[in-house]
Amino acid sequence: MSSRDPSPAPRRRRESGDPLAGELRLAVTRLARRLRQHADTGISPSMLSALSTIERRGPMTLGALAAAEHVQPPTVTAVVARLEESGLVTRATHERDRRISLVAVTSAGAELLRTSRRAKEAYLARELSRMSPDDRLILERAAGLLEDMLERPEEPREAQPGAEEAAS
Numbered sequence: 001m002s003s004r005d006p007s008p009a010p011r012r013r014r015e016s017g018d019p020l021a022g023e024l025r026l027a028v029t030r031l032a033r034r035l036r037q038h039a040d041t042g043i044s045p046s047m048l049s050a051l052s053t054i055e056r057r058g059p060m061t062l063g064a065l066a067a068a069e070h071v072q073p074p075t076v077t078a079v080v081a082r083l084e085e086s087g088l089v090t091r092a093t094h095e096r097d098r099r100i101s102l103v104a105v106t107s108a109g110a111e112l113l114r115t116s117r118r119a120k121e122a123y124l125a126r127e128l129s130r131m132s133p134d135d136r137l138i139l140e141r142a143a144g145l146l147e148d149m150l151e152r153p154e155e156p157r158e159a160q161p162g163a164e165e166a167a168s
Contacts, residue, residue, distance in 0.1 A: 060102060
């Protein structure tokens with residue numbers, strides 16, 4: 001039996017006009033905060049995100065990292081400088097074009113990511129163990145849907161529904 005009433009709760013109107021979008025935003029934001037608290041890495045969320053991207057995609061240029069992180073080049077330069085000072089990444093000159101440097105994760109950076117992931121997954125496993133099989137299936141389906149949503153290319157902001165209202 002589900003620990004929550006399966007009927008949808010009355011939803012408050014959110015900024016987007018879609019109640020589900022507001023509820024989802026709040027739940028995802030709170031979950032992300034809780035996961036960060038359980039895996040205190042000692043680095044900022046932007047540093048952790050950049051480090052994870054570099055590990056996942058392999059050695060990359062600062063421009064490619066900025067594009068992947070959806071930030072401006074000066075921002076990524078500052079983040080990488082802090083990661084480098086912490087010994088979590090290294091910069092190496094590209095073998096064919098010496099004007100280009102590639103950023104790669106060090107063994108210390110990889111270990112920090114492993115430790116962080118283990119702590120986050122341990123927290124989630126504890127919480128999931130308290131749920132009914134039906135609720136776990138719902139979350140399994142939701143996780144897949146969220147992953148699908150995140151894999152789709154983003155539309156330019158001006159083409160997104162509701163962008164005009166948000167700008168006013």
